[in-house]
Amino acid sequence: MFQPHSLFDLAKESLVKNESAVTGPLLPIPCTVWEDLFTEAMQSNSQVIVAAMVAACPLSWLDLDSMMEQASSSLSMLSSVFKGLGIMLDQRPPCATGQLTVLLPPAPETWVHEELDPEHRCYFENRPAEMQSPRKPRRERRSRSAPRQPVGELELVGDLSFKMMQSNELLTFLRCRVQEGKVLPLLCCQKVTFSDDLPEFPVIEKILGSVRLDRVEELRIHHTEDRRLLSMLAPYLPRLVHLRTLLLQSLVVKQGSSRQRRLLARWNTDEELDGIFTELTSQLTHLRQLQHLRLSNVYLCGNVGQFLRHLETPLESLTISSIPCSLEISDLQALSSYPCTSKLKVLNLSHNNLANINVGLLRTVIYKISATLDLLDLSHCGLLNSHLVAILSALSQCEQLRLFRFCGNCVDVSTMKRLLRRTIPTDKSRLMVLPLPDDAEDDDDDVYDYEIESRFINGLSLLLQELGVHSQIYVIRDEEFLEEHIKVLMLRT
Template sequence: MTMFNPQCLFDLTKQSLLKNESWVPVASQLIPFLIWEDLFMEAVSGRHMAVVEAMVASWPSPCLDLTSLMRDQQLGALVTLHSVFKALGVLLDQGPRRTAGHLRVLLPAAPVTWLDKELESLRCGKCSRAAPRKPLVGMEVVGDLSFQEADWNLLLSFLTCRVEEGKALPQLYCRKLTFADHLPEYQVIEKILANVQLDGVEELKIYYITKMDFLSMIAPYLSQMVHLKILTLQTLIPRDWILMHPPQDKHRTDQLDTIYKEFTSQLAYLRQFQHLHIIDAYLRGNINHFLKHIETHLESLTISPIYYTLDNSDLKSLSLYPCTRRLKVLNFSKNLLAHLNVKLLGAAILRTSDTLEHLDLSYCDLRDSHLNTILPALIRCSRLRLFKFSGNCVRTSILKRLLRRILPTKKSRCLVLPLPHNSDREDPLVFVSGLVPLLEGLGVLCKIHLNPNEVSFEVRVDVLMEQS
């Protein structure tokens, strides 16, 4: 090293600064911001938490963008965020900053769960991370908020601690709100939500909630989420709920019906609502409560409740309300429909046939007669790109009839179909190979793929240039 090597001198200077945080308050207004950011990233990567905490408390810019400053950090992210929130608490206790003004903090995204991945394919668009219109308090925190008490959820721990200590909270701007198991006390949730800019929420997820009165508590806040686009209700099972067919406890059923009415009535206030996903929930006779209040045209609808908890009125409601007229995605998988009037399902498919692109009827306990019933509606779905029918029980002749009626097509199309139930003793590869002459006779260029589970197969028709 020589005195003519400024890079080495700069590195030595950074190493010296990172050993002690006493310089931070004085240097925050003197060091150029690009160098300040570089020092911060060095402190984060080197796990110099005392320096990180001091730099956050003296942040010289109106925006602390942790999404970019912590982008490449894999290990130690929770430790860093713990120091960040500790410093933010100090700033909140001190009141509005006089030098740098309002501080906006952009938080990294929350961990991706299996449910996020499962529903990703059903979403027809991405939500934007809209900036708040104007600052309301001395500090703003921008990022997704999950009300699930867990070691990784440092934002919720930070907010809960301040509520319990009676201290001020920052203004919260969240694109996504999540409520899951291990919720804080309702009073804590309500005080935190009072500081959330609810008209900026675009996605709401409620799952693994075993207290049905939670929907009553959250209902008044739902009406304020006027820009909500996605609502997911996953695994809503009351404690000690006995699943019978039909349910024996009429009082409990009526109580649940009242809760659904109170919650779904707030959907009328949502002006940009596009995607509704209801999975593993007790719904018997309650789907109409959801659909009749929605005043926008849904793009995707998922209804996959607990087994045997749908009735004919639920299927009928799919054709009664304007919100289902322009569906692009209809996911009805894992509904046991054999005991219901499948003509009502066919009517729902026919109603949205001009726009429907994805249809999932897998594992619905459907048979030959059921497929024949809905086939006329399937034929009318000119935009259909993906049709899932695996897990149902149909014969070879019915499958071939299905292929003849919905192929050929002028658009790329993927069919996921079950192996016929009368081919138990036949090699699946032999059956799939036997479809080649049929498809060649239809004049379509396609690929047949036997899925690894050997209970279903895919027929892919690829069109390089679609004709309008």
């Protein structure tokens, strides 16, 4: 039976067949069919049509994040979208009052690939609802928008990375418009990151001038060799009034190759360090919404207090990890002295050399945050039995503790049993990630004996059972550090 084509089918066929004839913005397309036609054009990889349709978009809200999930080549389609947005900006009429908001898809490889352990990742992925990204609720506005007035203001909503690479279409679009002296759209970004391969500083400053800085919630600076970046960014910090997460990572390199040693020398002169941290940290007092401070592989020795003294609002999480030197007494004193650390839920001091620390100061730090501490990471810190015994009294006060990591250190079986006895959970589960004790292995055999492993695990299970705790215990092989550690999940019965 013959079925006539619908008007939509005819419009779609006409649009695709005449792609080669399209040289500029299309005639106005009704809002009722524009979104469906646009989706069809993307699925057909019709780049010219996509650019022309974007330039003539009649909507006030365009959710590319959802639409481009079905595109056959999202990168080329995104390039066509930005081409259309450029045409729209260049041809906008004077005194136009309409606004188009475009929700961009996440850029690939935008963020640093942090080496989070599965337990850490689980914690951060299960944060309370109020800490989650605001992007998802806004997707509900994807319903077919009413026609708008000619565009006078274009707003792009999406994360912004200043790392120049082929897949970073947003930065390519913005950089080209700056170099051509053209107007930029408004940028509403939740996350902003700076890395190596940066654009020229005048280009960065011009783009930052279009960013709604009061909407930025995460700022990440990592793997940069140019200290001028921190000096350039310092004046912008007071305007980041809703910043919740600040991450500084790999701003120095550990000694290794001759090139690395030269870079280390560039960063780590006392005079230059003083200038870097004074200029940056003096602005932190304006960050009254800051909840997460992560300092990883940053030359901090003796400078932790410079970051903490300017923060007035209590932090929720603090990471001081992989510092390329030993933390000093003043650093630990700062952790227990300033109000911003009084309500920490997460304290990560992993991969620091704490072998020669004053363990009493570490115990004081844990005591201070025992009422709120949810995650404590002391893994790979060069700690011994004596250190663990010294902080047991403080650990026993951490009733909210869900995860304690101590792997990569040295403890014996008797000390581990003392730890388990002192840290029985009260009313919730608790995961302990601990080193495999040396005296739990067979000294006469280089190959681990699984029968000895089984006896050791059964002994721990029996101990916890006698204490009224249901447990799951298993040995994990850490391929990165070529070591074995045990995970002890305790559930109060």
